[in-house]
Amino acid sequence: MKARNNSHVHRHVHKLVEELNDLFARRGAQTSAMTIAIVVIGTIGNLFVLAAYWKLYKRKSKQLKGRYFMSHLALADLIACAVGSFVFLYFDFHRLTFRSDFGCRLSTFTAWSTNAVSVLMLLIISINRYLKICRPHQQQMTVYWKRMSLIIISIFSVVSCSPFLYFSGVRKGIVHTREFADVLDLPPHLENITLPYHQCATAKDNTVQWKIFYNILFVVQFGNMMAMIFLYVPMGKIIYEKYRQNKESRTLARSAAVSDDKGTNTATGTTCSESNDESVVHSTDIIGSTDANSRNAIDPAPVRKRRGRHHKAWNNAKNRFTIMFLVVVIVYAITNLPTFIFLYAYFENNHFRRHFIGDAHFEVFNLILSLPRIHLINNIVNPFIYGYFDLTFRKEVKAICFSIVRKPGQVCCSR
Numbered sequence: 001m002k003a004r005n006n007s008h009v010h011r012h013v014h015k016l017v018e019e020l021n022d023l024f025a026r027r028g029a030q031t032s033a034m035t036i037a038i039v040v041i042g043t044i045g046n047l048f049v050l051a052a053y054w055k056l057y058k059r060k061s062k063q064l065k066g067r068y069f070m071s072h073l074a075l076a077d078l079i080a081c082a083v084g085s086f087v088f089l090y091f092d093f094h095r096l097t098f099r100s101d102f103g104c105r106l107s108t109f110t111a112w113s114t115n116a117v118s119v120l121m122l123l124i125i126s127i128n129r130y131l132k133i134c135r136p137h138q139q140q141m142t143v144y145w146k147r148m149s150l151i152i153i154s155i156f157s158v159v160s161c162s163p164f165l166y167f168s169g170v171r172k173g174i175v176h177t178r179e180f181a182d183v184l185d186l187p188p189h190l191e192n193i194t195l196p197y198h199q200c201a202t203a204k205d206n207t208v209q210w211k212i213f214y215n216i217l218f219v220v221q222f223g224n225m226m227a228m229i230f231l232y233v234p235m236g237k238i239i240y241e242k243y244r245q246n247k248e249s250r251t252l253a254r255s256a257a258v259s260d261d262k263g264t265n266t267a268t269g270t271t272c273s274e275s276n277d278e279s280v281v282h283s284t285d286i287i288g289s290t291d292a293n294s295r296n297a298i299d300p301a302p303v304r305k306r307r308g309r310h311h312k313a314w315n316n317a318k319n320r321f322t323i324m325f326l327v328v329v330i331v332y333a334i335t336n337l338p339t340f341i342f343l344y345a346y347f348e349n350n351h352f353r354r355h356f357i358g359d360a361h362f363e364v365f366n367l368i369l370s371l372p373r374i375h376l377i378n379n380i381v382n383p384f385i386y387g388y389f390d391l392t393f394r395k396e397v398k399a400i401c402f403s404i405v406r407k408p409g410q411v412c413c414s415r
Contacts, residue, residue, distance in 0.1 A: 017195050020177065021096040023184045031370050032092045035085050038376045042081035045383030049074035052396035063392045066132075066321055068146055069125045070393075073382065076121055080114040081379035087111045088373050096197040101170040104200035108168040109161055116157035118379060119336070122329055123224055124149045126231040129322045133235045160220070163213050169204035173197055218340055225336075228329045235322055324389035328382055335378040342371040 025032070053071040056064050087107045091098070098104055128141050141149070175197050177190050203210045386393045 013195065016190065016193070017096055017197065020180075020184075020190060020195060021094065023186070023190075024095045025093050027184055028092055028095075031373075032089060034370065035088050035092070035373060035376070038373075038380055039081060039085035039089075042085070042376070042380035043078065045380055046074045046078035046081070048397050048400065049383050049386060049393070050078070051400055052393050055396055055400075056392070067390075067392075068143070069121065069128065070386065070390075072150060073118065073121050073125070076114070076118040077379040077382055080111075080118045081376055083114045084111045084373065084376050084379070088376075091200060094200070096175075096195075096199060098170055098200040099198045104170050105165050105168050108200070108202055109164040112164055113157045113161040115375060115379075116161055117154055119221075119224065119332065120153040120157060121150070122325075122332055123228055124153060125325050126228045126329065129325055130231045130235060133238055133322055160217070164202070167203050167205075167207075167210050167213065168201060171199045171201040171204050173199075221336065221340055225333050229333075232322075232326050232329065236326070239322060320389055324385060327385050327389075331381050331385070332378045336375045338371050339373070339375045 050071055053064070053067065053074075056067075057071075087110070090107070124146075128146070131138065131140050173196070174194055176192075176194050177186060178192050180186065203214070387397065388394075
């Protein structure tokens with residue numbers, strides 16, 4: 001009889017915890033909707049990047065030159081965005097009922113390690129761009145070293161994030177519902193009662209070892225960010241100097257062209273006023289003979305001019321790519337810093353942690369829930385940055401969209 005009563009009480013408590021958990025899920029619906037939007041946009045955008053570069057790869061296009069890392073970064077962003085969004089969404093719907101300790105450890109480790117691969121790849125790209133812009137006549141990264149760098153950062157990400165398998169886990173405890181009075185609209189039967197909870201935590205116990213590990217992780221993250229800034233500062237100076245020189249040369253060229261036009265018009269007017277029909281015929285013969293001779297001889301001047309144009313176009317494209325990746329790095333810095341600052345404050349400040357748990361109002365509650373996942377934005381904006389700076393990528397995406405729109409029409413017409 002006593003065992004039956006205990007079982008009934010346990011089921012009743014479990015039902016109350018589930019109900020409280022559902023209230024939390026509904027209260028954080030805005031944050032969950034934002035996460036769903038992130039994963040949808042990130043998946044579509046990065047799949048477009050992979051599809052565009054797969055088409056270039058199949059055609060063995062020369063446009064792949066200088067774009068080695070873009071498809072790999074898109075794949076890393078796709079995985080990081082999908083994994084991170086899934087983990088956060090599962091947390092949203094199991095805030096008090098996450099009972100699988102192994103699932104908690106594995107999901108935390110996977111989310112951090114996949115994001116680390118994406119972040120470290122930006123550092124490799126920064127080094128590659130630095131060598132191309134600031135050290136063009138020195139040894140560059142070969143395909144072999146590019147592949148090796150991807151393998152190295154993947155291994156480093158797994159190893160550096162492996163402590164999460166130890167520190168994370170399901171935290172069990174007792175919570176009093178009055179702590180959520182400002183956040184949740186509690187029904188009468190949930191007011192002022194005590195309930196058990198199972199919560200997946202990045203740090204199961206806030207130990208000294210965890211604090212040391214997280215401080216090291218914060219230093220590595222900040223150091224990675226500063227390294228990219230130090231690499232892009234000299235690149236920015238060189239690109240600005242080239243832009244200024246090109247602007248001055250274009251100004252001089254336009255001035256010279258205007259002067260030549262004025263001189264040509266003056267000479268032509270004098271010749272015409274003094275010439276007769278014979279001189280006109282003679283000048284026509286000279287032009288004709290010059291055209292004939294030009295067919296038989298190759299003037300090196302146009303060839304040099306074409307080569308100069310190609311070289312200038314390549315330099316412009318290289319500079320445009322560097323600016324593009326600089327924007328990617330800036331977005332990375334803006335989106336990753338809030339996540340680290342939030343987690344640091346959460347684990348180090350007891351008052352902030354209590355405010356997060358129960359004292360926050362609805363808007364603040366959703367804002368605080370959003371802070372740890374802002375870094376996911378970094379995984380979805382890159383395709384839009386590529387579309388703005390990379391004309392080849394933009395062209396391929398347009399072709400893909402046109403083929404997608406055209407195929408249903410072809411099927412319809414064939415019927």
